[in-house]
Amino acid sequence: MLNTISLTTLSFIIGFFIAIPFGLARCRTGTLMSKITYGYVYIVRGTPLLVQIFLLYYGAGQFHKELRQVGLWWFFREAYYCGLLALTLNTVAYQAEIVRGAVEAIPKSLEEAGASVSLSRFQIYRFIHIPIATARMLPALGNEFVLLLKASALVSVIAVTDVMGQARYLFSETLDLSVFYIAAINYLIIVLIAEAILRKLEKRNIWLATY
Amino acid sequence: MFELIALLAFGDKGWGDELLKGLGVTIALAFATIPFALFCSFLVAWSKQSPYKLLRMAGNAYTTVFRSLPEILTLIIIYYQLQAIINSFTSTFLPGISIGISPFIAGMIALTLVFSALGSEVVRAAYSAVGKGQMEAAYSVSLSRRKAFFYVILPQMWQHMLPAFGNLWLILLKDTSLVSIIALSEIVRYTNMAIATTKEPFFFYSVLATVYVVLSFISGRVQTVMEKRVNKNLVSEH
Amino acid sequence: MEHCNQKVPNKIIISISALNKWFGDLHVLKDINIDVEKSERIVIAGPSGSGKSTLIRCINALEKFRSGKIVVNDIELTDDRKVVEQIRRGVGMVFQSFNLFPHLTILENCTLGPIQGMSLPKDKAVDNAMHFLEKVNIPEQANKYPGQLSGGQQQRVAIARSLCMNPDVMLFDEPTSALDPEMVKEVLDIMVDLAKEGMTMICVTHEMGFAKEVADRIVFMDQGQIVEQNNPNEFFTNPQNERTKLFLHQIL
Numbered sequence: 001m002l003n004t005i006s007l008t009t010l011s012f013i014i015g016f017f018i019a020i021p022f023g024l025a026r027c028r029t030g031t032l033m034s035k036i037t038y039g040y041v042y043i044v045r046g047t048p049l050l051v052q053i054f055l056l057y058y059g060a061g062q063f064h065k066e067l068r069q070v071g072l073w074w075f076f077r078e079a080y081y082c083g084l085l086a087l088t089l090n091t092v093a094y095q096a097e098i099v100r101g102a103v104e105a106i107p108k109s110l111e112e113a114g115a116s117v118s119l120s121r122f123q124i125y126r127f128i129h130i131p132i133a134t135a136r137m138l139p140a141l142g143n144e145f146v147l148l149l150k151a152s153a154l155v156s157v158i159a160v161t162d163v164m165g166q167a168r169y170l171f172s173e174t175l176d177l178s179v180f181y182i183a184a185i186n187y188l189i190i191v192l193i194a195e196a197i198l199r200k201l202e203k204r205n206i207w208l209a210t211y
Numbered sequence: 212m213f214e215l216i217a218l219l220a221f222g223d224k225g226w227g228d229e230l231l232k233g234l235g236v237t238i239a240l241a242f243a244t245i246p247f248a249l250f251c252s253f254l255v256a257w258s259k260q261s262p263y264k265l266l267r268m269a270g271n272a273y274t275t276v277f278r279s280l281p282e283i284l285t286l287i288i289i290y291y292q293l294q295a296i297i298n299s300f301t302s303t304f305l306p307g308i309s310i311g312i313s314p315f316i317a318g319m320i321a322l323t324l325v326f327s328a329l330g331s332e333v334v335r336a337a338y339s340a341v342g343k344g345q346m347e348a349a350y351s352v353s354l355s356r357r358k359a360f361f362y363v364i365l366p367q368m369w370q371h372m373l374p375a376f377g378n379l380w381l382i383l384l385k386d387t388s389l390v391s392i393i394a395l396s397e398i399v400r401y402t403n404m405a406i407a408t409t410k411e412p413f414f415f416y417s418v419l420a421t422v423y424v425v426l427s428f429i430s431g432r433v434q435t436v437m438e439k440r441v442n443k444n445l446v447s448e449h
Numbered sequence: 450m451e452h453c454n455q456k457v458p459n460k461i462i463i464s465i466s467a468l469n470k471w472f473g474d475l476h477v478l479k480d481i482n483i484d485v486e487k488s489e490r491i492v493i494a495g496p497s498g499s500g501k502s503t504l505i506r507c508i509n510a511l512e513k514f515r516s517g518k519i520v521v522n523d524i525e526l527t528d529d530r531k532v533v534e535q536i537r538r539g540v541g542m543v544f545q546s547f548n549l550f551p552h553l554t555i556l557e558n559c560t561l562g563p564i565q566g567m568s569l570p571k572d573k574a575v576d577n578a579m580h581f582l583e584k585v586n587i588p589e590q591a592n593k594y595p596g597q598l599s600g601g602q603q604q605r606v607a608i609a610r611s612l613c614m615n616p617d618v619m620l621f622d623e624p625t626s627a628l629d630p631e632m633v634k635e636v637l638d639i640m641v642d643l644a645k646e647g648m649t650m651i652c653v654t655h656e657m658g659f660a661k662e663v664a665d666r667i668v669f670m671d672q673g674q675i676v677e678q679n680n681p682n683e684f685f686t687n688p689q690n691e692r693t694k695l696f697l698h699q700i701l
Contacts, residue, residue, distance in 0.1 A: 046427035047420045048385035050399065055420060058412035146279070153281030157392065164284060177295060180288045184280055191279035347511050348548035348607075352562025352614055353537040355530070362561060366552045 003080070004162040004190070007152045011084055012145055015091035022092060023099025037096060044093035049151050052090060057082040057158045083155030087148060094144050102136040103129070142198035146191055153187070163187065226405040226415075233398030234422060240318055240387045240397060245380070247323045252330025259335060270331065277328035283389050285325060290317040290393045318390035326383055330376065337371035338364065369441050377434040384426055398422065459486035462618055462649050463508060468517030470503060477503055478514065479673040485618070488647040492660040495670035496696060501653040504670070505620045508651075509540040522617055538566060541611030545623040547603045549595040555582070555606050556591040559613045567614065574613075581609040585639050601632025608639055619643065621652040657700065661685065669693050 022040070025033040044052070060067060060076035067073040075081045106129060114128050156165035167183035170176070258270035277285060294312050301310055341364050349359035391399035402419045406412045463485040470478040477500050485491060493501045506512040508519060510526060510533045519526040521536045550558050559578035563569040569577070582588045585605040587598075595603055604624060611619060621640065625633040637659050644650055644663040654660070660667055661681050668678040669690075677684070677693045685701075688694045 042427075043420070043424055046381075046424040048388040048399075048423060050388045050391075051416060051419050051423065054399075054403075055413070055416035058406065059416055062411070062413050150279070150281040153283050154389075156283075164281060167284075168287075171291075177288075177291055180284065180291070184284055184288065187281060187284065188276065188279050192275075344544065344546055344548040345550065347542075348544065348550065349561075350511060350537060351509060351540075351542035351544075352610065353534050353566035354562065355534060355566075358565050362565060363550055367550075 003160060003165075004149070004152050007080075007084055007087060007155065007160075007162060008145070008149045011087035011091055011152075012148055015088045015095055016141075018088070018092045019095035019099055022096035024103065026096060026100040027103055041093045041096055044090055049086065049090055049154050050157065053083060053086045053154060053158060056086045079155070079158040079160045083152075083158060083160050087151060087155070090151065091144060091148050094147075095141065098137050098140045098144065099133075101140070102133040105136060106132050138202055139198070142195070142201070145198075146194055149191060149194065150187070226401070226409070229401045229405065230398060230418070230422075233396060233401035236315075236395065236397040237384075237387045237399075238426075240315060240322075240390065240395070241380075241384050243315075244319045244322045244326065244383060247319065248326035248330060248379075248383070249376075251323055251327035252334050255327050255331035256334035256338070259331060260338075274328045274331055277324050282321070282325050282386050283392060286318065286321040286389055286393060289321040289324070290314065293317060293320070314390060314393045314395040317393060318387070318395055322383060322386055322390075325386065326379055329379055329382075333372055333375040333379070334368070336375070337368040340371045341367045370438075373434065373438050373441055377430070377438075380434075381427055381430055384430065385423065388423075459488065461485065462487050462489075462522060463651075464518075464520040465504075465508075466518045468504075468507065468514055468519065470500075470507065470512065470514040477673050478507070481517070481675060483668065483675060483678075485649065485651065487617075487649055489649055490644045490663050490665050491651045491668060492664040492666075493651065493653045493668045493670060494655070494657070494660065494696070495676075496699075498672075499670040500673040501670050502622050505542075505622060505651055505653055508618075508620060509537050509542055511542075534566070538614055539617045540620060541614055541616035541618070542620045543604070543607050543611055543622065543624045545627050547595075547600070547607045547627075549603055549607055549610070551595050554592050554594055555587070555598070558595070558606060559610045562610065562614050578609070578613050581612045582606070584612070584642075585609045586635075599632060600628045601635045604628065604632075604636045605639055608636070608643075612643075618649045618651065621650065621654065623653055623655070625654065625656060655700070657685075669696065671696070 022037050025031070025037045026041075027034070056076075057079060060082065064073055064077070067076055075085075110128050110132070152162060153164035156162060156168055159165065161169070163183050163186050167179045170179040255270050255273055258266040259274070261267055261270075290312065297310055297312055345363055345367065346359055349363040354362065387397060388399045391397055391403070394400070398419065402415050406415050409415070461484050463483075465481055465483050468478055468481040469476070481504060493504065495501050503512055507514050508521065508526075513528075522539050524532060524536055526532065526536055549555075550561065553561065556575065556578055559582065560571070560574040563574040563577060564571060579588055579591065582591055585608055587602055587605055587609075590598060590602065590606075595606070598606065608619075608624075624640070625636050628636065633656070637656060640650070640652070640659065641663055652659075652664075664681050666678055667681055667684045669676050669684070669692075671692045677688065677690045679687075679689075684693075685697065688697055
């Protein structure tokens with residue numbers, strides 16, 4: 001259980017900070033950065049998470065000699081870290097798109113309004129762009145968090161003991177189907193709690209509905 | 212480098228034909244699931260709009276459950292539970308005979324459940340996007356509820372549903388990979404087999420990823436064409 | 450245009466008695482009693498929220514009502530689906546926002562009802578549709594889509610669409626309120642023609658010029674009640690009720 005929560009939250013937060021520059025890069029269409037990030041997003045969103053996990057874990061295992069030389073083997077050896085990396089890379093792709101959507105949706109007229117009350121460029125960003133973009137991203141990010149929660153169950157295929165992994169292990173020992181139902185209830189509870197928190201946060205931003 | 216490419220050859224030496232077979236199963240699974248998934252999406256959306264409280268609650272509970280559970284958990288539960296039910300059935304009524312449940316069928320069922328939980332929301336959104344006015348206009352020329360829905364509302368819903376269903380299709384394609392966990396011989400499973408003998412996981416998983424990207428690309432193109440066709444007459448010139 | 454002063458007893462097409470409707474706790478129609486004779490032209494006027502639209506929408510069962518009785522063409526309006534469909538065949542409705550079917554051509558908009566609702570064979574339905582499209586002066590647009598037409602043209606198609614069902618009564622729910630001013634006349638002209646031909650009409654509208662020209666009776670509603678009704682002459686020159694006077698003062 002702890003693993004599930006830690007995997008999800010860690011990959012979400014790390015992914016978020018990486019996604020911000022990615023998403024902003026996507027906003028300037030036509031530049032090289034935006035093309036590269038587009039390619040990244042396209043590939044990550046076009047392949048199943050399962051394949052990404054396998055690629056990272058078993059693929060890294062294939063190169064363990066080279067990784068030992070570079071001193072990174074300790075990371076790629078652990079299923080937990082590989083799973084974390086896979087989830088993070090995955091969520092970066094989706095969050096980058098969320099960031100881009102939120103930033104692009106701010107109408108230019110607001111920038112002009114800010115200029116007309118003589119705010120500096122930096123102040124415009126701080127008081128207009130960031131609050132509006134953040135508020136707009138919230139529902140989509142919340143949704144992404146829930147998706148990440150569900151995706152974390154996949155790391156059980158490389159033998160990480162999260163909720164799903166535990167259930168599979170117990171099942172192989174006991175052949176008792178109820179372990180899966182208990183796992184199901186666990187996930188339901190976590191997701192419902194996460195969504196309730198999200199709704200509370202969204203309530204503070206009801207002004208957004210008028211836009 | 213070239214030895215790697217040779218691994219993809221067809222015939223006895225290479226894994227190309229196995230991977231192709233697996234790809235066929237993957238695509239077959241997705242295509243087989245889609246009609247049921249679409250139908251269930253409408254069914255669940257209809258139950259959520261029903262005047263009967265019980266139906267509404269059932270529809271909402273269904274959506275909440277299958278939207279919140281990891282797909283792989285749903286898949287595993289369906290597979291093992293159905294097998295258990297069939298086993299107890301055969302042991303009481305048909306002793307001595309054991310029927311297995313095909314992972315393909317289990318995959319279809321589980322994927323349909325997951326798809327329609329999200330799909331029902333797509334249908335609902337599209338229905339309200341078309342608007343009450345259209346229904347009223349249809350009534351005013353004395354169309355029955357059913358005829359109004361099929362001739363007036365549904366054709367207009369497609370425009371709203373296509374992009375969202377296109378997304379869900381892509382998710383469906385990717386989720387077929389999960390069925391490899393319950394031993395369906397689709398492309399992921401064949402890839403794993405290839406890796407088990409050739410010990411080239413990086414290469415084969417990269418090939419696998421490329422296959423999926425190509426599938427996504429093709430799906431995206433098809434979706435664009437479909438959207439163009441549906442929007443053809445509805446774009447206002449005013 | 451002459452208003453008939455002798456009361457020749459005419460068949461009563463719509464009879465509404467003791468109609469009451471609530472939206473939740475809000476009492477939106479209070480004890481409405483009104484009869485409409487064949488070929489009578491009625492304009493319903495009043496401030497926003499007075500219940501005018503709600504009233505006519507009850508006639509073709511777009512709104513349900515809790516108590517009272519509505520009889521259309523000797524058929525009492527009940528919850529029965531077949532009864533409702535039968536009544537709707539005899540009652541045409543034109544909406545403020547046109548509500549044309551955007552995915553069908555103009556011709557198909559006009560033939561859908563007759564083919565599906567009245568089981569007319571396709572060629573007869575097409576002839577029928579073209580006849581009425583000529584009547585509203587846009588036969589040449591038959592194969593275009595609603596999105597390609599102007600607002601005034603769309604509303605004329607909406608009128609033709611309702612006429613194709615050969616209704617006994619035409620209901621108009623603020624038909625010109627959503628139109629740009631230069632297109633209002635083309636729609637009103639059609640409505641005047643219809644009135645001249647003797648179609649029974651109930652119009653909810655703010656166009657008092659139209660009311661003066663065409664209406665046999667103006668019904669003034671306020672806060673869910675029929676406050677006053679009279680022929681146009683009397684109504685505009687000699688309002689009886691305080692509320693009527695206030696309303697007329699505001700709009701004229």
